[in-house]
Amino acid sequence: MKPILVLGGGPAGLSAAYALAAMGQRTILVDKADRLGGAPILTGYAKLVPSGEWAKDAIGGMVRRVEGNPLIEVQRATTVRSFSGEPGDFRARLSTGAELQLGAALLCTGFTHFDSINKPEWGFGTYPDVVTTAQVEQMISSGKGVRCPSDGREPERVAILLCVGSRDRQIGREWCSKICCTVSANIAMEIRDQLPKCNVYIYYMDIRTFGLYEDTYYWESQEKHKVKYIKARIAEVTSDGKRLIVKGEDTLVKRPITIPFDMVVHAIGMDPNLDNLTLSAVFDVKLERHGHIAKASSYTSMSHTSRPGVFVAGAATGPETIDDSIAQGQAAAMAALASVQGRAREAAE
Amino acid sequence: MPIHEKSLIRPENLVTHEQLTLEGVDVSGHWSTFIRSRVITDYNEAMEEEIAALPGGEYIHRCWQCGSCTNSCTVNAVNPDFNPRYWIYLIRMGLEEELLRDKDIVWQCVSCNKCTYACPRDVNPEGVMKATAHWLELKGHTAKKPSMEFDEVFSEQVFATGKIEEGRVLRQFFARTGQSLFQDWLVALVRGLAIRRPIGLLARLAIASIFRPRTRGWSRARAAINEYLGEQETAQRRALGLEQRGSER
Amino acid sequence: MTGKYRKVAYYPGCALEGTGHAYNRSTTALGQALGLDLVELKNWNCCGAMEVKNLDPKLQTYLSARNLGIAEKMGFETVMAPCNGCYHNLKKAEYDLAHDPASRGLVGQLSQKAGHAAYEPGGVTTIHALDWIKEAIGEDGLRERVKHSLKGVKIANYYGCMYTRPRHIFPEKDKGPGSESTSKPHFMDDLLAAAGAECVDYPLKTACCGGAHTLSDSDTSTKLVLNLLTTAEACGADVIATECPTCHTGLEMHQVRAARVLGKRTRVKILYFTQLLGMALGLSARRVGVQENMSDACDLFREKGLGR
Numbered sequence: 001m002k003p004i005l006v007l008g009g010g011p012a013g014l015s016a017a018y019a020l021a022a023m024g025q026r027t028i029l030v031d032k033a034d035r036l037g038g039a040p041i042l043t044g045y046a047k048l049v050p051s052g053e054w055a056k057d058a059i060g061g062m063v064r065r066v067e068g069n070p071l072i073e074v075q076r077a078t079t080v081r082s083f084s085g086e087p088g089d090f091r092a093r094l095s096t097g098a099e100l101q102l103g104a105a106l107l108c109t110g111f112t113h114f115d116s117i118n119k120p121e122w123g124f125g126t127y128p129d130v131v132t133t134a135q136v137e138q139m140i141s142s143g144k145g146v147r148c149p150s151d152g153r154e155p156e157r158v159a160i161l162l163c164v165g166s167r168d169r170q171i172g173r174e175w176c177s178k179i180c181c182t183v184s185a186n187i188a189m190e191i192r193d194q195l196p197k198c199n200v201y202i203y204y205m206d207i208r209t210f211g212l213y214e215d216t217y218y219w220e221s222q223e224k225h226k227v228k229y230i231k232a233r234i235a236e237v238t239s240d241g242k243r244l245i246v247k248g249e250d251t252l253v254k255r256p257i258t259i260p261f262d263m264v265v266h267a268i269g270m271d272p273n274l275d276n277l278t279l280s281a282v283f284d285v286k287l288e289r290h291g292h293i294a295k296a297s298s299y300t301s302m303s304h305t306s307r308p309g310v311f312v313a314g315a316a317t318g319p320e321t322i323d324d325s326i327a328q329g330q331a332a333a334m335a336a337l338a339s340v341q342g343r344a345r346e347a348a349e
Numbered sequence: 350m351p352i353h354e355k356s357l358i359r360p361e362n363l364v365t366h367e368q369l370t371l372e373g374v375d376v377s378g379h380w381s382t383f384i385r386s387r388v389i390t391d392y393n394e395a396m397e398e399e400i401a402a403l404p405g406g407e408y409i410h411r412c413w414q415c416g417s418c419t420n421s422c423t424v425n426a427v428n429p430d431f432n433p434r435y436w437i438y439l440i441r442m443g444l445e446e447e448l449l450r451d452k453d454i455v456w457q458c459v460s461c462n463k464c465t466y467a468c469p470r471d472v473n474p475e476g477v478m479k480a481t482a483h484w485l486e487l488k489g490h491t492a493k494k495p496s497m498e499f500d501e502v503f504s505e506q507v508f509a510t511g512k513i514e515e516g517r518v519l520r521q522f523f524a525r526t527g528q529s530l531f532q533d534w535l536v537a538l539v540r541g542l543a544i545r546r547p548i549g550l551l552a553r554l555a556i557a558s559i560f561r562p563r564t565r566g567w568s569r570a571r572a573a574i575n576e577y578l579g580e581q582e583t584a585q586r587r588a589l590g591l592e593q594r595g596s597e598r
Numbered sequence: 599m600t601g602k603y604r605k606v607a608y609y610p611g612c613a614l615e616g617t618g619h620a621y622n623r624s625t626t627a628l629g630q631a632l633g634l635d636l637v638e639l640k641n642w643n644c645c646g647a648m649e650v651k652n653l654d655p656k657l658q659t660y661l662s663a664r665n666l667g668i669a670e671k672m673g674f675e676t677v678m679a680p681c682n683g684c685y686h687n688l689k690k691a692e693y694d695l696a697h698d699p700a701s702r703g704l705v706g707q708l709s710q711k712a713g714h715a716a717y718e719p720g721g722v723t724t725i726h727a728l729d730w731i732k733e734a735i736g737e738d739g740l741r742e743r744v745k746h747s748l749k750g751v752k753i754a755n756y757y758g759c760m761y762t763r764p765r766h767i768f769p770e771k772d773k774g775p776g777s778e779s780t781s782k783p784h785f786m787d788d789l790l791a792a793a794g795a796e797c798v799d800y801p802l803k804t805a806c807c808g809g810a811h812t813l814s815d816s817d818t819s820t821k822l823v824l825n826l827l828t829t830a831e832a833c834g835a836d837v838i839a840t841e842c843p844t845c846h847t848g849l850e851m852h853q854v855r856a857a858r859v860l861g862k863r864t865r866v867k868i869l870y871f872t873q874l875l876g877m878a879l880g881l882s883a884r885r886v887g888v889q890e891n892m893s894d895a896c897d898l899f900r901e902k903g904l905g906r
């Protein structure tokens with residue numbers, strides 16, 4: 001039987017490839033990065049929500065069981081140039097020049113981090129001590145700890161601004177990125193643990209620590225770690241030359257609040273993968289209106305794209321958590337397998 | 350008992366009893382400060398739609414009360430009572446009586462568009478301020494504000510001739526608002542100018558007031574604009590439940 | 599120098615025929631000195647400034663659409679508007695025509711009744727005088743041509759409200775290196791720095807001067823302007839450079855008013871960026887209309903040897 005292509009080796013792709021191999025299916029895992037693991041590994045996240053495990057251990061484990069698997073052929077630093085044919089009989093050409101015969105394909109190509117440069121009024125790119133959640137994750141995971149980039153000092157007051165690059169018509173991002181509230185609460189608690197003298201303020205419009213994240217992150221951060229939540233969306237980050245100045249309207253008491261901070265963190269959202277237009281053209285799949293890869297249906301065929309034989313999983317479909325991406329990877333593996341085995345059976349009869 | 354954020358409570362709703370004993374305990378003076386509970390009965394459910402029917406107010410229903418507008422607002426920085434977010438909430442809820450407390454400052458929006466730049470929902474708060482000021486005037490809650498007089502003087506000239514001449518706008522504006530042209534600072538300003546360039550300035554002012562600048566062949570545009578304005582006015586008065594002009598019995 | 603903006607349609611607008619006459623003068627003089635052609639729109643109309651939109655934003659769209667249509671009919675791809683109000687309104691009309699069917703409908707209807715073709719979005723591109731010099735001549739081009747460097751002149755660059763807000767009507771801004779920023783604009787800084795000036799870090803570049811209510815709410819405007827002036831002085835600026843007649847006149851008027859009414863005197867001079875650039879290129883102070891400014895900068899010119 002022809003192998004199945006899994007494009008993208010993040011949590012979704014790693015889970016799909018492993019599931020396929022576990023069912024005895026030959027799989028080719030292609031990723032454009034030179035390492036597997038997707039955003040958690042490539043960006044260097046710290047302790048993951050909700051397990052608290054370090055990303056390099058948790059996702060590293062998923063990478064290892066795929067890299068050692070005889071049924072899985074891994075191609076790093078590679079992309080797909082062309083893709084044609086019918087379900088059960090696809091042909092693909094890779095950037096390496098290799099030609100593949102495939103039974104089906106899974107798009108597990110994930111997302112792109114929002115680039116805060118697109119929100120210039122919030123100071124990123126102007127003030128070195130304005131950073132993103134991705135950068136704070138790196139500070140923590142590298143073991144260096146949370147420090148102000150300008151001079152390496154320990155911050156005494158940190159602001160986290162939620163919804164940066166999400167829920168914002170001004171910049172055409174009309175979705176909620178789902179995970180950043182919880183990730184921010186997680187980071188806030190980590191900062192309070194590491195730097196007990198440092199106060200953390202979270203500026204929010206709504207708190208979306210959905211499901212079981214509610215008490216573990218939102219309540220815990222307030223009750224145990226004394227993280228402060230301010231209901232305000234700020235208009236601008238400025239500086240007095242020494243510290244960053246965050247001015248907002250505290251909407252609950254209807255009055256302005258101006259607080260100096262040592263560090264301002266953007267809780268950046270999940271943009272559609274920048275490659276999606278190319279992927280849509282190469283694989284002839286439709287994108288939904290925000291620019292993610294469209295699912296054929298939410299219920300009866302949720303792993304299907306608009307093209308039969310091509311499936312999708314994880315953050316490629318829209319903002320997703322790691323655990324949901326993993327679950328979707330398995331679901332897509334199942335759907336793809338059913339598709340190629342159905343064909344194989346038809347052909348054998 | 351101390352009351353936090355006392356500034357948020359209107360003085361008339363704060364009650365203190367000089368002499369009061371409750372269950373045998375003397376709570377006279379500030380120990381008996383109460384906030385009078387206020388039952389709201391003045392919801393005007395039509396208010397949001399009425400303001401949405403006026404130019405600029407179309408997107409008021411999008412607001413989710415994040416506060417970016419107020420936070421960025423130029424006028425709010427000068428006068429904290431000027432609060433677009435809060436007014437939008439009052440309008441959407443129909444709290445007309447509350448809104449009317451601020452009726453005399455809504456017009457002060459300087460159209461800097463800082464709010465519109467910041468607003469994540471594209472409510473166009475600047476437009477909502479204009480629509481609200483308009484609504485207050487149309488409903489008779491406020492007299493015509495100087496900014497509206499200015500807009501009208503200016504626009505009428507544009508509609509009439511296609512162009513404006515600033516001196517004429519200025520004179521008409523001062524006349525309509527009953528102000529003297531010879532305000533101390535304006536006089537100082539013109540005098541300062543005239544000393545340095547007497548001939549050029551005076552000549553140009555004189556020419557402009559004799560030959561009004563105008564766009565050639567504007568009459569058809571003028572007719573079309575006036576017709577449209579008439580239709581708009583009819584539609585707006587209908588949306589606000591006002592009698593049509595000229596329909597008085 | 600690129601050929602792109604060598605010859606563009608020119609929309610001066612009403613303010614440049616009145617209080618902003620010095621801006622008109624200096625802009626045309628600068629164009630001539632740089633070998634750039636400005637062809638004035640034939641029989642243009644007022645853009646509606648900040649006023650018509652308060653009665654009806656769609657009418658404002660019509661007024662600008664008519665002007666854009668003229669530029670297109672004259673065979674131009676680009677129209678240059680030095681006034682922020684005009685520039686903003688042309689840009690906004692372009693945006694609304696492309697995105698709002700109701701605006702488009704009204705423009706179609708009024709154009710027909712007025713007896714001219716309805717302008718279709720995408721016909722011409724609107725640029726500001728800053729874009730014009732920046733693209734046609736550029737910093738390097740300016741440096742080569744400077745005769746009297748602005749060296750030693752400390753400038754706070756003031757861009758005002760209409761040049762950057764709201765951002766969606768300026769799709770070409772915030773596009774990374776080389777493009778203009780809506781939160782911290784820098785084109786005027788770049789040009790004046792190329793002419794030798796020292797641009798100070800001015801935090802109120804895009805703050806509001808209250809121009810919309812200059813006369814109807816003078817006290818607020820005076821407060822706002824005074825803040826702009828004192829902050830510029832605190833930043834060490836000798837001059838506030840402007841790129842809009844409404845801002846310029848507002849600053850000048852309320853500088854006088856702050857002194858008369860509030861007793862708050864400020865010394866900082868107010869000059870159009872075109873006047874500063876013109877003098878750097880060797881044009882006389884008279885040629886760039888400095889005598890028409892209310893803000894008297896003669897002592898500064900003497901001190902720095904400018905405009906002779």
Ligand SMILES: Cc1cc2nc3c(=O)[nH]c(=O)nc-3n(C[C@H](O)[C@H](O)[C@H](O)COP(=O)(O)OP(=O)(O)OC[C@H]3O[C@@H](n4cnc5c(N)ncnc54)[C@H](O)[C@@H]3O)c2cc1C
Nearest residue numbers: 008010011012032038039048049110111314315320321322
């Ligand atoms: C700051 C931050 C912190 C987060 N923390 C958590 C957390 O603690 N817990 C949690 O559940 N979620 C977290 N998330 C969300 C998490 O990152 C995603 O759920 C997860 O990465 C989605 O996995 P994925 O495999 O679908 O996509 P990705 O992780 O994005 O992986 C996609 C893979 O596809 C590859 N690829 C992309 N395009 C192509 C192409 N054209 N050709 C070939 N290969 C391609 C990429 O190189 C990448 O390896 C966080 C997100 C952010 C932004």
Ligand code: SF4
Nearest residue numbers: 163166177178180181
């Ligand atoms: S998860 Fe929270 S921070 Fe992220 S976009 Fe949604 S509401 Fe905003």
Ligand code: SF4
Nearest residue numbers: 207208209210211214
């Ligand atoms: S429990 Fe339901 S309603 Fe409440 S915040 Fe969560 S998702 Fe929203």
Ligand code: SF4
Nearest residue numbers: 422458459461462464
């Ligand atoms: S446009 Fe009006 S409401 Fe908006 S920020 Fe400016 S002054 Fe405030």
Ligand code: SF4
Nearest residue numbers: 412413415416418468
């Ligand atoms: S910024 Fe927009 S959404 Fe936020 S409170 Fe103001 S009008 Fe409402």
